[in-house]
Amino acid sequence: MIFRTATREDLPAVLALLADGGEVRAAVGEAQERAFAAIEADARNEMMVLVEGGVVLGCLQLTYIPGLGQSGRERALVEAVRIRADRRGGGMGAELMRLAVARARERGCGLVQLTSNKERADAHRFYERLGFARSHEGFKLRLAD
Template identity: 70%
Template sequence: MILRPATRADLPAVLALLADEERVVDPASMPVTPAYERAFADIEADPRNEVLVLVEEAAGASDGLVLGCLQATYIPGLGKGGAERALIEAVRIRADRRGGGLGRELMERAVARARARGCALVQLTSNKDRTAAHRFYASLGFARSHDGFRLSL
């Protein structure tokens, strides 16, 4: 397994992971709209944002099956002595590959990237209904510390 920044070629696989958490979606079935193209280009051009993919490489192939993804945003701030914090969102592992430690590997590597970058903390939000995800994040050492709020625009 390798963890690397997503490329434009990975976009359909990432969209497929985000489309449905409970089943495997064929990346070829995912329409890559101009809005997705713009969003990906903006993320790729921003040094404080990255979409990371966990890839199972095939022997002799330059790319392989995308097994998981997440988006990391590095936020500068005046708290924590002026250190950056990492915000992790859109964490997904292929439905048919869950339970084998891939989620843990993905998150541990993402946390290591944030630490190497000098971030003082890693934060994430998770839907209140995702109790299994909450147990998973707690097993990684994440603690419930805040209530989140959002305003849809």
């Protein structure tokens, strides 16, 4: 398996992974093109994919946030974690997260954080098995549909 930065050619596969989670439609539209270009152009954002045999099987987005806490080190925010439905349960998600944590560590981050929908009990157990702790209560304010 290869863990690498996503390219524009990976965008349809990444959107298909996200659609499986009910977040976005799989078709590549203008808004997704703009968002991907913005991620690609921003040194503090990375869309990463896990590829095997040329097929995108997983993805996640890493955003590096500067801050005064953590002795001035960045924190890495992990979002949009997905593994293709037919490959779940075989350790691929754990490997994807292990690689993301290693990437954040190599960058010098002092912390890796993520949020997960409160109703996703299986995901919570998964993240806890990987060493993540429930340390904060999250809040969101939706500004657009």
